[in-house]
Amino acid sequence: MSKGRIIKALSGFYYVEDGNNVIQCRARGKFRKDEIKPLVGDFVEYVDGYIMKLLPRKNFLIRPPICNIDQALIVSSSREPDFSSVLLDKFLLVIEHLKIEPIIVISKIDLENKDINRYIEDYRKAGYMVYEISSKDNQGINEIKAVFKNKVTVITGQSGVGKSSLLNALDINLNLETNNISKSLGRGKHTTRHVELIKMYDGYIGDTPGFSSLELDITPESLAVAYHDFEEYSQECKFRGCLHDSEPSCAVKDAVARGMVSKERYEHYLMNLQEVKKKEERKYG
Numbered sequence: 149m150s151k152g153r154i155i156k157a158l159s160g161f162y163y164v165e166d167g168n169n170v171i172q173c174r175a176r177g178k179f180r181k182d183e184i185k186p187l188v189g190d191f192v193e194y195v196d197g198y199i200m201k202l203l204p205r206k207n208f209l210i211r212p213p214i215c216n217i218d219q220a221l222i223v224s225s226s227r228e229p230d231f232s233s234v235l236l237d238k239f240l241l242v243i244e245h246l247k248i249e250p251i252i253v254i255s256k257i258d259l260e261n262k263d264i265n266r267y268i269e270d271y272r273k274a275g276y277m278v279y280e281i282s283s284k285d286n287q288g289i290n291e292i293k294a295v296f297k298n299k300v301t302v303i304t305g306q307s308g309v310g311k312s313s314l315l316n317a318l319d320i321n322l323n324l325e326t327n328n329i330s331k332s333l334g335r336g337k338h339t340t341r342h343v344e345l346i347k348m349y350d351g352y353i354g355d356t357p358g359f360s361s362l363e364l365d366i367t368p369e370s371l372a373v374a375y376h377d378f379e380e381y382s383q384e385c386k387f388r389g390c391l392h393d394s395e396p397s398c399a400v401k402d403a404v405a406r407g408m409v410s411k412e413r414y415e416h417y418l419m420n421l422q423e424v425k426k427k428e429e430r431k432y433g
């Protein structure tokens with residue numbers, strides 16, 4: 149039995165990368181019977197052109213249908229559209245909850261925003277990696293090339309923030325087989341039959357996740373530990389399952405008071421907490 153990773157799914161075939169080889173495989177009949185569908189990104193055991201077993205998944209997205217994603221570049225523009233920490237904080241919640249490493253990319257830094265540096269400082273202080281780029285002026289692009297190595301990366305962010313422009317600035321055409329894929333990568337168009345990871349600076353890049361994947365379909369308890377720093381602080385909260393809201397002796401609220409967690413991100417957290425609580429009530433109430 150050999151081991152490899154599915155890097156492409158097309159018309160019932162799975163393309164399994166094993167070292168320098170790519171082997172065209174079919175899924176064993178058993179999978180269909182058990183309603184288990186191999187996904188692009190799956191680590192598999194295969195033999196004689198048949199996938200025999202899927203190894204446990206770290207995470208998965210529904211749109212695009214890929215799994216075992218290592219990291220997400222969350223692109224937020226400095227301006228046009230205006231920088232929104234509300235939106236970025238929500239992206240961070242969803243991405244971190246999925247156990248995908250978030251990397252913040254502040255785009256369009258050629259457009260002036262006098263508040264942006266304060267935000268960047270806060271996110272860095274919280275432990276996030278933050279890149280500052282301008283695809284227009286080719287600033288910060290070389291620095292970003294190194295993050296792809298040995299990882300499966302997706303690029304996400306609101307419409308118009310410059311995701312396609314970033315891909316183009318990264319010389320995507322040199323990395324892609326066809327320009328069509330470049331378009332679909334940038335625009336978040338998804339075909340169900342053809343899913344593929346694209347080689348990108350010694351790593352892989354997946355199709356752009358649509359906003360539907362970014363719904364907060366999450367319990368209040370999971371939300372409370374989604375941010376990596378909240379999770380760490382919550383070890384010190386007095387109550388197990390503390391939601392860092394009105395509970396006494398809450399280490400997250402304490403961290404906010406000490407300036408370790410930005411007040412704004414905490415307030416956005418409370419907003420999202422209210423939202424998921426309401427959803428729960430509708431579901432079970």
Ligand SMILES: Nc1nc2c(ncn2[C@@H]2O[C@H](COP(=O)(O)OP(=O)(O)OP(=O)(O)O)[C@@H](O)[C@H]2O)c(=O)[nH]1
Binds near residue numbers: 256258259283305334
């Ligand atoms: N000033 C400036 N404009 C930029 C930069 N990058 C992209 N733009 C412009 O921003 C607009 C949107 O860029 P896109 O790359 O299409 O954005 P996108 O995130 O792919 O948008 P969607 O396809 O809608 O998701 C275009 O008019 C770009 O020319 C930049 O670094 N600086």
Ligand SMILES: [Zn+2]
Binds near residue numbers: 385386392401
């Ligand atoms: Zn707490």
